[in-house]
Amino acid sequence: MRVHVDPAKCQGHNRCYALAPELFDVDDYGNAFELNDGVVPAGLEDKARLALANCPEFAISIEE
Amino acid sequence: MSETVYGPVTDWATDFDHGSPAYAANQHKIWDDLKNSGCPIAHTERYGGTWLPLTHEMVHSIAYDTDHFSSEGPVVGQLKPSEVPDRIGAPIGPVPPISSDPPFHNEARRLLLPAFSPKMIDPWRDEVIEICNKLIDDMGDADHIDAALQYSQHIPVMVIARMLGLPVEDGDKFRGWVNLVLSGIGEERTEERMQKFMEFNEYLAYHVTDHKENPREDLISFLLNAEIFGEKLSLEHAVGTVILLLIAGIDTTWSGIGSSLWHLATNSVDRRRLVENPDMIPTAVEEFLRAYAPVTMARVVKEDMEFHGVQMKKEDWVLLPFPAANRDDKQFANAHEVVIDREENRHAAFGLGIHRCLGSNLARLEMNVAVEVFLQRFPDFSVDANEMVTWSTGQVRGPRTLPFVVNARA
Ligand code: HEM
Ligand code: SF4
Numbered sequence: 375m376r377v378h379v380d381p382a383k384c385q386g387h388n389r390c391y392a393l394a395p396e397l398f399d400v401d402d403y404g405n406a407f408e409l410n411d412g413v414v415p416a417g418l419e420d421k422a423r424l425a426l427a428n429c430p431e432f433a434i435s436i437e438e
Numbered sequence: 439m440s441e442t443v444y445g446p447v448t449d450w451a452t453d454f455d456h457g458s459p460a461y462a463a464n465q466h467k468i469w470d471d472l473k474n475s476g477c478p479i480a481h482t483e484r485y486g487g488t489w490l491p492l493t494h495e496m497v498h499s500i501a502y503d504t505d506h507f508s509s510e511g512p513v514v515g516q517l518k519p520s521e522v523p524d525r526i527g528a529p530i531g532p533v534p535p536i537s538s539d540p541p542f543h544n545e546a547r548r549l550l551l552p553a554f555s556p557k558m559i560d561p562w563r564d565e566v567i568e569i570c571n572k573l574i575d576d577m578g579d580a581d582h583i584d585a586a587l588q589y590s591q592h593i594p595v596m597v598i599a600r601m602l603g604l605p606v607e608d609g610d611k612f613r614g615w616v617n618l619v620l621s622g623i624g625e626e627r628t629e630e631r632m633q634k635f636m637e638f639n640e641y642l643a644y645h646v647t648d649h650k651e652n653p654r655e656d657l658i659s660f661l662l663n664a665e666i667f668g669e670k671l672s673l674e675h676a677v678g679t680v681i682l683l684l685i686a687g688i689d690t691t692w693s694g695i696g697s698s699l700w701h702l703a704t705n706s707v708d709r710r711r712l713v714e715n716p717d718m719i720p721t722a723v724e725e726f727l728r729a730y731a732p733v734t735m736a737r738v739v740k741e742d743m744e745f746h747g748v749q750m751k752k753e754d755w756v757l758l759p760f761p762a763a764n765r766d767d768k769q770f771a772n773a774h775e776v777v778i779d780r781e782e783n784r785h786a787a788f789g790l791g792i793h794r795c796l797g798s799n800l801a802r803l804e805m806n807v808a809v810e811v812f813l814q815r816f817p818d819f820s821v822d823a824n825e826m827v828t829w830s831t832g833q834v835r836g837p838r839t840l841p842f843v844v845n846a847r848a
Contacts, residue, residue, distance in 0.1 A: 385790075385791060385792065385794035386551070386555075386794060387788060387794060387798060388556055388798070388799060389724075391556060392556075392720070392802075400555065400556055400557070401555075402551075402552045402555055402557075403548065403551040403552060403555060404551055404552075404554065404555035404556060404799065424781065427781060427782035427783070427784070428724075428782065428783050428784060429784060430784045430785065430786055430788075430790060431790065431791075431794075432784070
């Protein structure tokens with residue numbers, strides 16, 4: 375599974391970083407990006423889905 | 439609470455008043471009745487012409503459409519932005535970045551973002567914990583407390599005063615001014631109100647001059663040195679932003695904390711779950727933000743246009759009721775139920791699009807700590823049946839008095 379943050383849509387609500395810090399980080403401006411090229415380590419798939427389900431800007435996508 | 443200058447509402451679809459006490463008291467029912475009667479966007483002639491869209495889809499699309507909707511007037515007033523004397527117009531507006539439009543908005547916002555990023559805000563946690571505990575210590579061993587007057591209203595003021603570099607003891611003054619700007623929208627424009635605005639401006643002018651002469655490590659000094667388009671910020675811009683940070687951060691967060699505590703005082707099952715499982719607090723706080731979203735914003739229509747079948751006129755106000763969007767059942771399962779462990783929660787309490795609340799990381803920190811500390815110290819509390827809980831009117835909604843009985847303390 376891979377996650378991706380669309381930087382054009384992300385407005386820095388930081389829900390993804392709060393819910394899944396293993397998968398996302400934020401820059402100095404508070405905008406998010408995916409860690410590890412977006413590759414989701416085994417066992418963290420639910421956290422990736424949780425982040426997607428809580429992004430108010432629909433900026434996160436998942437490739438299964 | 440008194441009626442606005444426009445008097446009692448006759449019909450919510452064609453004559454609504456979002457500044458009226460009736461709206462503050464019954465807004466959830468008003469939205470439902472409107473939507474059920476086939477009116478997803480209400481109108482009023484009040485305030486010179488105002489629209490109230492009610493679906494998540496409409497609120498989302500207006501927030502994103504900065505070409506047609508300007509942020510020049512984020513708070514609805516009796517005068518349109520163009521009617522206010524000496525006002526700084528679009529795209530800057532009097533209080534950047536909330537009153538600004540692209541492309542200026544992006545620059546004015548970018549300047550502030552680093553100071554409010556998670557990595558700069560997280561280190562404030564211990565200080566917020568200390569503030570909350572101190573407020574509870576100050577209550578002594580009273581069984582009857584007011585969680586708004588003695589607790590929630592003080593927390594954001596103390597934090598933002600420290601960040602800006604203003605005297606923490608001036609909290610009462612700040613709250614008075616915030617109230618003046620946000621709650622008095624429907625009141626008459628009396629001499630007394632104008633006098634208070636003057637006092638606010640003089641107070642800020644004094645502290646800004648003091649920071650110029652004695653720079654220090656705080657946000658006011660930062661703003662006075664900050665640059666935009668390669669030049670120092672104008673004094674109006676810097677002072678406008680200080681005003682914004684004071685106003686935007688105080689009664690919004692006070693409302694968010696207050697509504698959360700009110701929910702917990704009136705729902706003992708939820709309260710017990712959080713006392714027993716404090717790890718659930720962050721998820722519960724997101725649900726309180728969704729269900730009791732404190733903030734409704736406004737936009738100004740740039741040119742005559744059609745929107746979802748209605749004719750909007752240039753300079754009409756358009757409200758962005760994020761609280762109504764958050765209760766849209768097309769977007770949220772069981773939208774009217776408060777589900778403290780809701781998994782999927784794309785709530786819009788902090789807005790949508792380019793004006794996403796700049797202080798959201800700070801607001802979340804304050805709300806989480808405030809709830810956590812309150813539950814630690816008062817594991818059992820309820821509303822005092824002999825007293826009244828009162829709610830604010832206007833675009834920021836939350837409890838202004840919270841008379842509680844403390845049933846257990848730790
Ligand atoms: C629970 C508390 C809070 C809520 C619900 C809230 C809500 C909002 C909303 C909905 C907006 C969007 C405005 C728009 O679309 O026009 C906003 C913007 C803003 N908020 Fe907050 N806010 C809160 C706390 C704070 C705090 C603590 C601060 C700072 C100390 C703050 C500073 C700002 C600023 C500067 C903006 C303007 C951002 C821009 O225009 O780019 N807010 N807030
Ligand atoms: S939750 Fe969405 S908007 Fe927020 S930081 Fe993550 S990707 Fe960006």
